[in-house]
Amino acid sequence: MTSVVLAGGGTAGHTSPLIATAEALKVLDPHGELVCVGTARGLETRVVPAAGLALELITPVPMPRKPGSDLVKLPWKLARSVRESRRILRDAGADALVGFGGYVAIPAYIAARTMGVPVVIHEANKVPGIANRIGARFAAHVATTFEETALPGAHLTGMPMSRSITDGHGSVDRAREQFDLHPDRPVLLVSGGSQGARSINDAVHSALDEFLSAGIQVLHVLGPKNFTDQHVVRTHPSGGRYRPVPFVETMADAYRAADLMLARGGAATVMETAVSGLPVVFVPLPWGNGEQEKNVSGLVDSGAGLMIRDDALSGDTLRAEILPLMTDTARLQEMSKRARTHYPRDAAESLARATLAVIGTK
Numbered sequence: 001m002t003s004v005v006l007a008g009g010g011t012a013g014h015t016s017p018l019i020a021t022a023e024a025l026k027v028l029d030p031h032g033e034l035v036c037v038g039t040a041r042g043l044e045t046r047v048v049p050a051a052g053l054a055l056e057l058i059t060p061v062p063m064p065r066k067p068g069s070d071l072v073k074l075p076w077k078l079a080r081s082v083r084e085s086r087r088i089l090r091d092a093g094a095d096a097l098v099g100f101g102g103y104v105a106i107p108a109y110i111a112a113r114t115m116g117v118p119v120v121i122h123e124a125n126k127v128p129g130i131a132n133r134i135g136a137r138f139a140a141h142v143a144t145t146f147e148e149t150a151l152p153g154a155h156l157t158g159m160p161m162s163r164s165i166t167d168g169h170g171s172v173d174r175a176r177e178q179f180d181l182h183p184d185r186p187v188l189l190v191s192g193g194s195q196g197a198r199s200i201n202d203a204v205h206s207a208l209d210e211f212l213s214a215g216i217q218v219l220h221v222l223g224p225k226n227f228t229d230q231h232v233v234r235t236h237p238s239g240g241r242y243r244p245v246p247f248v249e250t251m252a253d254a255y256r257a258a259d260l261m262l263a264r265g266g267a268a269t270v271m272e273t274a275v276s277g278l279p280v281v282f283v284p285l286p287w288g289n290g291e292q293e294k295n296v297s298g299l300v301d302s303g304a305g306l307m308i309r310d311d312a313l314s315g316d317t318l319r320a321e322i323l324p325l326m327t328d329t330a331r332l333q334e335m336s337k338r339a340r341t342h343y344p345r346d347a348a349e350s351l352a353r354a355t356l357a358v359i360g361t362k
Contacts, residue, residue, distance in 0.1 A: 005036070008044070035094075060104070097109070098122065106130075164253075179257055180243060185241070191251075197285070218240075260322065264292060266295070
């Protein structure tokens with residue numbers, strides 16, 4: 001019987017591929033044991049237990065962006081998190097650690113390295129983060145989502161996704177009914193990721209009256225921190241409807257309900273929408289190392305998606321870009337067709353098989 005520890009948390013970009021890989025491991029090795037590692041501040045505290053997976057928490061170790069007290073405290077915090085990670089690996093009798101980057105990953109990688117536990121890494125973005133750049137130096141297997149990702153020994157795998165997305169089954173009418181949307185009216189899905197995006201939310205609110213007047217339904221995933229009592233359902237005589245929600249547990253249902261999406265450019269969103277055949281107007285996050293703009297470039301360059309820069313985002317921009325696109329059925333269908341051809345659907349199974357292969361060679 002194998003034991004695999006999976007480390008990843010913070011946002012859906014880390015938790016979604018973690019859960020998908022765990023689901024694939026369950027299918028391939030039904031008697032194996034799985035334990036997930038996260039922090040108390042991340043999305044994983046909700047979605048990982050909801051997926052029926054055991055979750056252990058460690059102290060988060062964010063990398064300070066500038067000198068200060070956080071940088072001084074870093075060695076102490078890191079040492080503490082490494083000790084916590086070693087305990088989890090030891091208690092689980094781990095045969096392998098699968099890491100997905102982020103705050104959780106660095107102490108987990110170091111702990112596994114010091115204990116002789118093989119490390120398997122998955123990098124979601126085109127531009128790898130610091131955790132995976134460190135871990136890839138000694139990993140037994142490195143999997144990437146994009147061919148352009150520069151990590152030593154990388155294997156192009158794709159993005160591990162839930163079977164609810166990759167199977168492509170389900171009724172559009174049932175999905176729209178779930179969100180209290182009319183089955184025959186066009187639907188714009190808006191989401192800034194699991195934490196939401198203020199600039200996207202503000203631009204949508206600015207253009208909302210015009211969307212509703214045009215008979216467009218807007219399923220708006222605001223993010224838990226941005227959702228307030230003021231966010232209520234609105235209807236319009238044209239058939240337009242505004243349906244705000246703080247969070248969606250199963251994004252496959254939201255993708256299925258929509259004709260077009262307005263979103264950030266996180267790797268999970270890019271891959272999931274492409275596989276789902278959902279056209280997207282991307283507004284990449286302008287921070288970090290520019291990875292989100294790089295993530296969306298393949299779809300945008302091929303005509304499968306559009307991009308608006310965050311500093312150009314406004315209600316006027318959305319009116320100009322989205323209103324005509326929502327009524328151009330032929331163009332949406334062509335964008336959907338092009339998106340579906342871009343990325344593999346079997347990444348979760350591929351990563352699970354690679355993990356079991358690493359265990360088999362211990």
